[in-house]
Amino acid sequence: MTGKIYDAVVVGGGPAGATAAEDLARLGRSVLLLDKAGRIKPCGGAIPPRLIREFRIPDYLLVARARSARMISPSERRVDMPIDGGFVGMVDREVFDEYLRDRAALAGAERRTGSFTAVTRDPGGVATVHYAAAEGAGMARTRAVIGADGALSAVARQEVPGSDRMRCVFAYHEIVRSPREGAADFDGSRCDVFYQGRLSPDFYAWIFPHGDTTSIGTGSARKGFALRRSVGDLRAATGLDAVETIRREGAPIPMKPLKRWDNGRDVVLAGDAAGVVAPASGEGIYYAMAGGRFAAEAVEAFLSTGDARALAGARKRFMKAHGRVFWILGMMQHFWYSSDKRRERFVGICRDPDVQKLTWDAYMNKELVRAKPAAHVRIFFKDLAHLLGVVRP
Structure with missing residues (x-):
């Protein structure tokens, strides 16, 4: 087989995949970023100041600045937690993710739209990523693959042992038109978090402002729990049932990092595919981008040395930096x-x-x-x- 061989194919164009593709492209590597069309992940959209600094996020992407959180208990007691002298940035994932993909392309990554189907290898060991696209089946030969295709990653299921045992919370939210400031007890600079078993038996529900729009959602790992009904109940209880609904989204969100992120040969995982969403909080954007960066660094080391053991460095570095926090948050959620x-x-x-x-x-x-x-x-x-x-x- 002849034709171009990429240094890396990144499957999935969310924050993890886009970050990995940009970093590798800036290192001078030939990169293909393969992403599905029209996919928006359900997400509260919160990004901390560290993410804004480390990943150079421009101010115009911040559709709101949350300056406090309000915790609501089962008895409806409200506890305000103001952020002293700071804020948490809120982003619209539809706009934010596309910005990251465009930035990867500006750095030199090639973009294609398609859905991953399989990885095969020729007798010389070169991998071929196969995908389905609107114009038909496609393929790309590559020396390395980064699987950043979400919690139910097809790349992980094919290539990384143990990925089928990932624990997930199933999340659902509705993006609505934000009400007038002060209406329905709404504050565009405050995130409301509901710790109530009727809204989620094992996680939480939320109302997060996004400027002109607001995310109202919940999550649960319990099979059969009615997520849509829960969000409907929350909207009715807070007076947000009358505002316009713009879109509805649902997806699984992993709650524990996988024990292995690579196949020991030419594939490494990043983002939700690796399980890097924080337990208890469900926060994933920062950890996805940090994981994407670690994956890019591991692939760069692999490409430079030819030693596939370098791919394991992505998980080692991530867990060294964040593993203790994940363990504490996991214990907190469990109890x-x-x-x-x-x-x-x-x-x-x-x-x-x-x-x-x-x-x-x-x-x-x-x-x-x-x-x-x-x-x-x-x-x-x-x-x-x-x-x-x-x-x-």
Whole structure:
């Protein structure tokens, strides 16, 4: 077989895939970015300041700036968590993802529209990525493949052992026209998070502002839970059932990183395909882009050395940077989201100024805060008191 051989084919053009494609293209590698047409992932759209800095996100992509979060308990108690002197950026994934894909193309990546079908290899070991497109079947030969094609990644299922055991929350949201400021208790600079078993038995529901539009959604790993009905109930309870619905979206969201991200030969995973969505919060954009960057660096090392063991570096580096946070968030979700009694106590803990300060510091900077040991000690004893029921929620 003759024809062009790419250094890398990136399957999936979300934040992980687009970041990986851009990084490799900027290193001078020949890259093909293969993405489905018209796919928008259901997402609250929150991006922290660290992402904005590290990945050079222009201000015009921020459709809103959230300056506080409000936690709502099963008993309807509301706890406000203001961000002292900062904000969380909110983006529209339809616009944000396309910007990232365009930026990858400007860096030198070639874009094609198509749906991945398979990877084959010729006798010399060169991989061929096969895909379906509007004009018919297509293929691209390549030295390496980055699978960034979502939580139910076809690349992962074919190439990476154990990927079929990924744990997921199924998320659904409705993008609606934002009401007037103050109407229906709506605040365009505040994210509302509902910890109520009726809206999600094991996760949470949300109302996140996006400027002219708003995301109203929920998620659950429980089979048979009626996500659409839950969102309908939330809209009715908050007075948002009368506003215009623009679009509806649903998708699985992984809740735990896979134990392996590469096939030991020429494939490595990134983003949702690798399972890098934070437990408890469901946050994925920053971790997807960080994972895409680590995947690009691993592929660059593989292409430079010919040593396929370099591909394992993507997961090693990611888990070294973020593994501890994922473990803590996973434990938090397992315990605090398991019953309305515990949810009530969890929201109660969020009233504490120490908890609020350290929570925002960790979220905004994407690392555990170690600079205030006295505050950590106070939080530990307060948390223990809540766990034992010594204090009222």
